[in-house]
Amino acid sequence: xxxxxxxxxxxxxxxxxxxxxxxxxxxxxxxxxxxxxxxxxxxxxxxxxxxxxxxxxxxxxxxxxxxxxxxxxxxxxxxxxxxxxxxxxxxxxxxxxxxxxxxxxxxxxxxxxxxxxxxxxxxxxxxxxxxxxxxxxxxxxxxxxxxxxxxx
Amino acid sequence: xxxxxxxxxxxxxxxxxxxxxxxxxxxxxxxxxxxxxxxxxxxxxxxxxxxxxxxxxxxxxxxxxxxxxxxxxxxxxxxxxxxxxxxxxxxxxxxxxxxxxxxxxxxxxxxxxxxxxxxxxxxxxxxxxxxxxxxxxxxxxxxxxxxxxxxxxxxxxxxxxxxxxxxxxxxxxxxxxxxxxxxxxxxxxxxxxxxxxxxxxxxxxxxxxxxxxxxxxxxxxxxxxxxxxxxxxxxxxxxxxxxxxxxxxxxxxxxxxxxxxxxxxxxxxxxxxxxxxxxxxxxxxxxxxxxxxxxxxxxxxxxxxxxxxxxxxxxxxxxxxxxxxxxxxxxxxxxxxxxxxxxxxxxxxxxxxxxxxxxxxxxxxxxxxxxxxxxxxxxxxxxxxxxxxxxxxxxxxxxxxxxxxxxxxxxxxxxxxxxxxxxxxxxxxxxxxxxxxxxxxxxxxxxxxxxxxxxxxxxxxxxxxxxxxxxxxxxxxxxxxxxxxxxxxxxxxxxxxxxxxxxxxxxxxxxxxxxxxxxxxxxxxxxxxxxxxxxxxxxxxxxxxxxxxxxxxxxxxxxxxxxxxxxxxxxxxxxxxxxxxxxxxxxxxxxxxxxxxxxxxxxxxxxxxxxxxxxxxxxxxxxxxxxxxxxxxxxxxxxxxxxxxxxxxxxxxxxxxxx
Numbered sequence: 001x002x003x004x005x006x007x008x009x010x011x012x013x014x015x016x017x018x019x020x021x022x023x024x025x026x027x028x029x030x031x032x033x034x035x036x037x038x039x040x041x042x043x044x045x046x047x048x049x050x051x052x053x054x055x056x057x058x059x060x061x062x063x064x065x066x067x068x069x070x071x072x073x074x075x076x077x078x079x080x081x082x083x084x085x086x087x088x089x090x091x092x093x094x095x096x097x098x099x100x101x102x103x104x105x106x107x108x109x110x111x112x113x114x115x116x117x118x119x120x121x122x123x124x125x126x127x128x129x130x131x132x133x134x135x136x137x138x139x140x141x142x143x144x145x146x147x148x149x150x151x152x
Numbered sequence: 153x154x155x156x157x158x159x160x161x162x163x164x165x166x167x168x169x170x171x172x173x174x175x176x177x178x179x180x181x182x183x184x185x186x187x188x189x190x191x192x193x194x195x196x197x198x199x200x201x202x203x204x205x206x207x208x209x210x211x212x213x214x215x216x217x218x219x220x221x222x223x224x225x226x227x228x229x230x231x232x233x234x235x236x237x238x239x240x241x242x243x244x245x246x247x248x249x250x251x252x253x254x255x256x257x258x259x260x261x262x263x264x265x266x267x268x269x270x271x272x273x274x275x276x277x278x279x280x281x282x283x284x285x286x287x288x289x290x291x292x293x294x295x296x297x298x299x300x301x302x303x304x305x306x307x308x309x310x311x312x313x314x315x316x317x318x319x320x321x322x323x324x325x326x327x328x329x330x331x332x333x334x335x336x337x338x339x340x341x342x343x344x345x346x347x348x349x350x351x352x353x354x355x356x357x358x359x360x361x362x363x364x365x366x367x368x369x370x371x372x373x374x375x376x377x378x379x380x381x382x383x384x385x386x387x388x389x390x391x392x393x394x395x396x397x398x399x400x401x402x403x404x405x406x407x408x409x410x411x412x413x414x415x416x417x418x419x420x421x422x423x424x425x426x427x428x429x430x431x432x433x434x435x436x437x438x439x440x441x442x443x444x445x446x447x448x449x450x451x452x453x454x455x456x457x458x459x460x461x462x463x464x465x466x467x468x469x470x471x472x473x474x475x476x477x478x479x480x481x482x483x484x485x486x487x488x489x490x491x492x493x494x495x496x497x498x499x500x501x502x503x504x505x506x507x508x509x510x511x512x513x514x515x516x517x518x519x520x521x522x523x524x525x526x527x528x529x530x531x532x533x534x535x536x537x538x539x540x541x542x543x544x545x546x547x548x549x550x551x552x553x554x555x556x557x558x559x560x561x562x563x564x565x566x567x568x569x570x571x572x573x574x575x576x577x578x579x580x581x582x583x584x585x586x587x588x589x590x591x592x593x594x595x596x597x598x599x600x601x602x603x604x605x606x607x608x609x610x611x612x613x614x615x616x617x618x619x620x621x622x623x624x625x626x627x628x629x630x631x632x633x634x635x636x637x638x639x640x641x642x643x644x645x646x647x648x649x650x651x652x653x654x655x656x657x658x659x660x661x662x663x664x665x666x667x668x669x670x671x672x673x674x675x676x677x678x679x680x681x682x683x684x685x686x687x688x689x690x691x692x693x694x695x696x697x698x699x700x701x702x703x704x705x706x707x708x709x710x711x712x713x714x715x716x717x718x719x720x721x722x723x724x725x726x727x728x729x730x731x732x733x734x735x736x737x738x739x740x741x742x743x744x745x746x747x748x749x750x751x752x753x754x755x756x757x758x759x760x761x762x763x764x765x766x767x768x769x770x771x772x773x774x775x776x777x778x779x780x781x782x783x784x785x786x787x788x789x790x791x792x793x794x795x796x797x798x799x800x801x802x803x804x805x806x807x808x809x810x811x
Contacts, residue, residue, distance in 0.1 A: 033251030053781030
């Protein structure tokens with residue numbers, strides 16, 4: 001029996017790791033807070049300076065350690081604080097997503113979104129959206145490292 | 153082993169309302185490396201900071217985690233506090249348990265575990281923090297102002313008076329901007345030109361101010377203190393040094409074109425100054441309409457010009473200059489109301505926008521200062537003003553209030569009554585908004601003394617009938633349908649962001665709101681700064697604004713720029729990339745992705761089988777690196793790391809969050 005089925009039975013809640021660039025998406029998340037919007041607490045944000053900083057290794061590590069979904073959020077194309085970081089991110093991460101799919105993993109578990117610092121509402125929507133999609137998809141059983149035990 | 157202290161802030165009830173503080177503190181005690189955990193009502197207060205400082209000494213802490221608001225808010229506050237207690241300021245991490253936790257979740261059993269996860273991630277990260285040095289950077293003692301309207305002029309004069317050289321880059325042939333187009337200003341009815349032109353002249357004559365008119369920004373590179381800017385000075389076809397501004401050329405020029413300054417309501421010559429008080433008073437040749445440039449014949453201006461200043465061969469010049477600070481003051485555009493079919497704008501000469509109507513009052517305007525109908529030249533008897541054209545219009549996604557329209561409409565109605573005593577004004581409005589010193593009184597005067605009828609409601613249709621316009625509207629207070637036979641209709645078209653604002657923002661590095669107005673760094677506390685250090689904003693490019701607010705903001709931006717320029721050295725970015733040269737394979741992919749040309753190739757010597765070997769590797773210049781980290785993700789061998797956001801730190805956060 002896979003990990004997923006067992007957990008689903010016991011009121012399973014997905015874990016979503018969100019990597020947000022400091023200048024747009026993290027600030028968008030701040031704005032969601034200041035505007036008192038809500039999104040599921042399944043989402044936990046890790047701040048990176050730029051979406052261009054995102055090494056696909058970070059995403060793999062999150063899945064390996066038991067994340068059920070990962071979202072990378074950066075400035076809109078053209079609006080990167082560092083002018084071109086999100087373009088590198090776009091190329092690298094879309095190639096990565098295809099690779100993940102090729103390896104037999106559900107590509108829906110990994111998303112890239114552009115959220116500006118003024119889009120608090122979009123931040124909340126995207127975070128709610130991915131949580132709902134992952135809930136429907138069920139737990140990540142394929143890429144989880146069995147040696148990495150989830151603490152009770 | 154790390155000796156980490158964790159401090160959790162209640163933020164009054166902002167955090168404590170949805171996060172169980174005691175539970176979070178208790179959980180923090182169990183994180184690896186944590187030797188002390190505490191809480192306080194307001195950690196950012198002086199008492200709160202003292203609590204951290206004392207704990208650092210008492211428990212011999214070597215690193216700190218604070219669970220507070222966003223690091224974008226108070227990271228620096230706490231870094232300073234840590235530094236005052238003798239720690240390197242970068243030995244601190246912030247867990248954002250307010251904006252990203254207590255404010256977005258409603259239930260305590262939901263927010264508390266998340267807060268603990270975020271604290272755990274911060275503790276895991278901080279355990280791997282290294283002390284970082286802040287590099288010192290030079291400051292070029294020169295400011296650039298983009299936009300020569302009243303905001304740009306005011307900021308330039310303030311900076312110049314403080315003793316720094318400042319360049320104003322203006323796209324049009326003259327500085328002056330929107331304010332130069334106005335006849336009078338509310339609520340004092342000062343003549344706009346009378347208060348603006350002395351400032352324009354002052355700017356032109358000030359030894360510290362350089363006007364670079366008829367020019368645009370091509371490229372901005374660099375960073376605070378050292379922006380390298382390319383300015384394209386368009387070919388004026390007139391030698392600015394030789395020209396005396398006598399005006400013979402534009403008198404003699406046979407070719408006419410619609411005047412941009414008059415918004416197409418009047419003609420100008422192909423060689424022209426946009427308006428009589430132009431500064432500099434040097435004409436430009438509009439090459440699209442000049443007979444010589446079009447057909448190769450004419451040259452009358454060159455023949456007539458006494459100082460022989462006409463230069464048909466002139467080319468665009470790119471000026472490259474370094475600046476310490478940049479102020480963007482590019483102003484606003486007026487919405488083209490023809491997107492609203494019901495108002496018939498553009499289909500009838502007597503339906504004007506507010507700015508167009510303004511020009512009719514001006515002595516140098518299209519009608520020579522006579523307020524008359526453009527259709528038949530007769531003075532209007534009934535004028536209907538319609539407010540909020542494109543403002544406060546949710547259906548079209550233009551939710552904001554343009555702020556100035558209620559007031560300029562009241563002003564124009566008063567001016568109209570003074571010019572045409574038997575004229576009657578009707579104003580259709582949603583709400584009359586008159587916040588500002590003397591504004592309410594002014595608007596009341598319009599309604600009470602100048603016989604302006606204010607009708608709360610909207611207009612559904614305007615159509616021509618015989619020699620007048622029929623305005624169909626609703627007076628929502630009486631609930632009646634109103635039909636007015638109007639001689640003229642004036643539409644208070646919304647103030648919108650300049651059409652090229654996104655492009656300018658991209659070049660300079662300012663992000664915008666959903667209406668393309670530039671974003672300030674903080675809506676209340678940092679109103680003129682942007683998220684790009686050293687770049688400031690002033691005036692209506694940030695949001696619709698009247699002249700007093702614009703001038704105040706311009707002076708504020710100037711002070712910020714002066715503060716920056718007055719520093720001998722600036723503190724640079726501490727979180728920069730670093731190449732582990734022993735591991736670098738020299739593929740140099742990092743050079744291609746670096747937006748700051750901060751990476752160069754260098755040759756190193758290595759000992760190899762007893763001899764030495766020369767090898768090419770990458771090297772980061774820390775004073776150019778801004779810490780985006782693109783290079784680290786590009787590096788195949790993983791031999792570049794970003795200080796403050798190392799691979800190990802981010803992975804530690806991932807691990808801690810996934811526990």
